[in-house]
Amino acid sequence: MNDDFDKLKRDYQAVEAPPHLATRVRAEVADRPDRIRAWIPAAVTMSLAIMLAIPFLAQQTGTQPPAQSQTQTQSAPPTKPSLSALASYTPERLSVPTPNLTQLRSVTVPRMPPRPQLNTQRPQTSLDTEHENLQEKDHANA
Amino acid sequence: MSLDDKTDAELVRLFKSGDSAAFDAIVRRFQDRIFRLANVWLYDAQYAADATQEVFVRSHKGLRRFRFRAAPFTWLYRTTRYVCNEFNRRRRADALDDEPADPDSAPERHVAEHEAAQRVRAFVQELPERQREVVMLRMFEELSVRDTAQAMGCREGTVKALLHKAVARLRLDMNEAGFSHE
Numbered sequence: 272m273n274d275d276f277d278k279l280k281r282d283y284q285a286v287e288a289p290p291h292l293a294t295r296v297r298a299e300v301a302d303r304p305d306r307i308r309a310w311i312p313a314a315v316t317m318s319l320a321i322m323l324a325i326p327f328l329a330q331q332t333g334t335q336p337p338a339q340s341q342t343q344t345q346s347a348p349p350t351k352p353s354l355s356a357l358a359s360y361t362p363e364r365l366s367v368p369t370p371n372l373t374q375l376r377s378v379t380v381p382r383m384p385p386r387p388q389l390n391t392q393r394p395q396t397s398l399d400t401e402h403e404n405l406q407e408k409d410h411a412n413a
Numbered sequence: 414m415s416l417d418d419k420t421d422a423e424l425v426r427l428f429k430s431g432d433s434a435a436f437d438a439i440v441r442r443f444q445d446r447i448f449r450l451a452n453v454w455l456y457d458a459q460y461a462a463d464a465t466q467e468v469f470v471r472s473h474k475g476l477r478r479f480r481f482r483a484a485p486f487t488w489l490y491r492t493t494r495y496v497c498n499e500f501n502r503r504r505r506a507d508a509l510d511d512e513p514a515d516p517d518s519a520p521e522r523h524v525a526e527h528e529a530a531q532r533v534r535a536f537v538q539e540l541p542e543r544q545r546e547v548v549m550l551r552m553f554e555e556l557s558v559r560d561t562a563q564a565m566g567c568r569e570g571t572v573k574a575l576l577h578k579a580v581a582r583l584r585l586d587m588n589e590a591g592f593s594h595e
Contacts, residue, residue, distance in 0.1 A: 275587050276552065276580075279533060279583075280552060280553050282530070282532050283530075283533045283549075283553040286445075286449045286452060286530040287448070288444040288445045288448035288462070288465060289462045292440070292465060292466060293437060293440045295466050296440050296469040296473075297437065299466060300469075300470055300473045303470060
């Protein structure tokens with residue numbers, strides 16, 4: 272049985288690649304240039320530049336705070352905010368007056384139009400019309 | 414010392430360092446083995462030739478990133494499996510449109526089909542996929558159990574078990590077919 276396996280193996284190993292395969296491979300390799308990957312270093316450089324610029328920009332905006340906030344934090348030390356400074360903080364009142372409830376109550380509303388009166392007569396029913404028809408027939412017969 | 418005398422790893426190292434002649438030597442060294450494997454996977458010599466070419470074209474890029482964790486042939490084998498699977502998928506998709514033709518009777522065949530290859534395929538095709546793989550690598554390509562396991566992405570024990578089952582089945586099939594040593 273081992274001879275049979277050896278024969279099978281020899282049969283397998285007798286198969287050879289077609290001639291000129293190496294030439295075909297060489298020609299195909301030459302035809303397929305490598306993908307252009309020049310965008311990768313450019314993208315890496317751009318992202319690094321953005322990452323470095325973000326803290327710098329944040330620092331720039333932090334050194335120039337608005338004037339209103341400067342007046343609010345005058346009592347507190349500029350570098351280390353404390354809770355006591357926060358407790359003494361009084362927010363500015365808004366210049367717009369608060370709405371008055373009494374004014375709301377005194378608002379006059381125009382009167383509603385008079386309610387339409389319902390017809391006092393009894394609504395007509397099918398029995399009434401039938402009765403009228405009978406009366407007309409009697410009159411005709413008479 | 415010529416390129417043909419160098420080991421597989423040395424050739425890959427030379428190719429990685431920019432020696433294009435080393436790549437030609439790699440192709441010359443492995444083309445028969447890769448073609449044989451593709452021939453069994455694809456059941457067609459013409460497809461196998463195309464697949465072998467594709468394997469080496471991809472290797473031209475891939476071997477530059479080779480990190481010598483496995484033998485170069487193991488790496489090439491895995492590429493071959495991948496390419497053959499792609500070819501089979503494409504062929505199945507084409508077969509939905511066309512009547513499936515018998516690959517052995519293709520009139521435009523450029524590659525002379527060996528009778529021996531047909532005999533081998535007849536037996537090996539009957540095996541389940543993993544057993545077929547282990548027979549080709551361990552028995553025919555004479556890889557070590559370790560390299561076979563690495564190529565197949567499984568444990569060495571699995572290789573031994575698969576080989577045991579495959580040999581038992583091959584024996585049975587060969588007895589039934591009356592295959593004997595001439």
